[in-house]
Amino acid sequence: MPIESKSEWEDDLDLLLQAAQAAGARAMEFFRKEPEVWWKNEGRSPVSEADIAANDILKSTLLAARPNYGWLSEETDDDPARLSCDTLFVVDPIDGTRAFITGRDLWCVSAAVVHQGHPVAGVLVAPALNEAFASRLGGPALRNGKRVRVSEPGEGGPLRLAGAEDMVARLDRATLGVIQRIPHVPSLAYRLAMVADGRIDGTLVKVNSHDWDLAAADLILTNAGGALVALDGAALTYNRPEVRHDVLCAAGNSWLGRLISASCDLADH
CATH class of the missing domain: 3.30.540.10 (Fructose-1,6-Bisphosphatase, subunit A, domain 1)
Structure with a gap:
């Protein structure tokens, strides 16, 4: 760009x-x-x-x-x-x-x-x-x-992950280890900001989020050392004819790859 x-x-x-x-x-x-x-x-x-x-x-x-x-x-x-x-x-x-x-x-x-x-x-x-x-x-x-900066993976500690209970339950625990599920955060944009400032380690985003939920928080998270991506690891593109998005995940770059790998069963969620 x-x-x-x-x-x-x-x-x-x-x-x-x-x-x-x-x-x-x-x-x-x-x-x-x-x-x-x-x-x-x-x-x-x-x-x-x-x-x-x-x-x-x-x-x-x-x-x-x-x-x-x-x-x-x-x-x-x-x-x-x-x-x-x-x-x-x-x-x-x-x-x-x-x-x-x-x-x-x-x-x-x-x-x-x-x-x-x-x-x-x-x-x-x-x-x-x-x-x-x-x-x-x-x-x-x-x-x-x-x-602010994203968190780094802890030594043996649980991963603090926000997301719907049924989505978290389908993650591959062998890839991620112990997960501490964070209680529901009603604002998706604010939840992504919580990843950006390290209060939580990552989040899963259900299908049908929209450009307006994501664009500002996406940039803030990126500049804090993280990323918001599709399940194939691709970055998001905004201002398309369709403003809705499929299932997404967000985390600091240090362990985003692990979250993507563990989320492979969520593509149809």
Whole structure:
């Protein structure tokens, strides 16, 4: 992928962080105050008035500053014109809406700039936790301004792995050894950030995650020394006609290969 000037992505990163913090502050006005909720995708996915309000702030702020960029958001009707854009914003106004509407604090605003199919700037703002992750192409992964790194495999200790119970049960234990399954983390983006900062060693991602769940966290994890990949080890490409993804796994590079090998039975999950 051609690399543009670093200063351009630094400016975009600053813009993303400003917009995501404003969107997060707006969402907090609804948090634990019983916001109105609707259901989409045949009643499978909730969306709240906070999602819409945060989306409005992101869209107006980001596109006003970069009117030539495309747009992809969970809460905005998809515009096929994005496919002709070299660069676009990929956002999820509230990743972890179910947690948000039940008053749990594990949710975040996810916002990324994707250039020629790859994230080049990304932020995750978790206002209820007072946390902000940020990274750009070629830069460090930061949480609240401090560099973070993935964990290294321990000597004889269990691997701390997040994932659905039935997925973890199908892993090859002979390859991975002892596994400590981490309780459910309702925000996929935040769960990937937990891999990036070493709180957990890796995660499995069920089929049907979307670009907006992944793009920002993917870059943050990469710059922290890890990767988010398909079960064949391939990196993800964003801004395709189909924004959904198959089963994925994420971990630090030191043991990602072991996780991929142990996950071969999950391809049809």
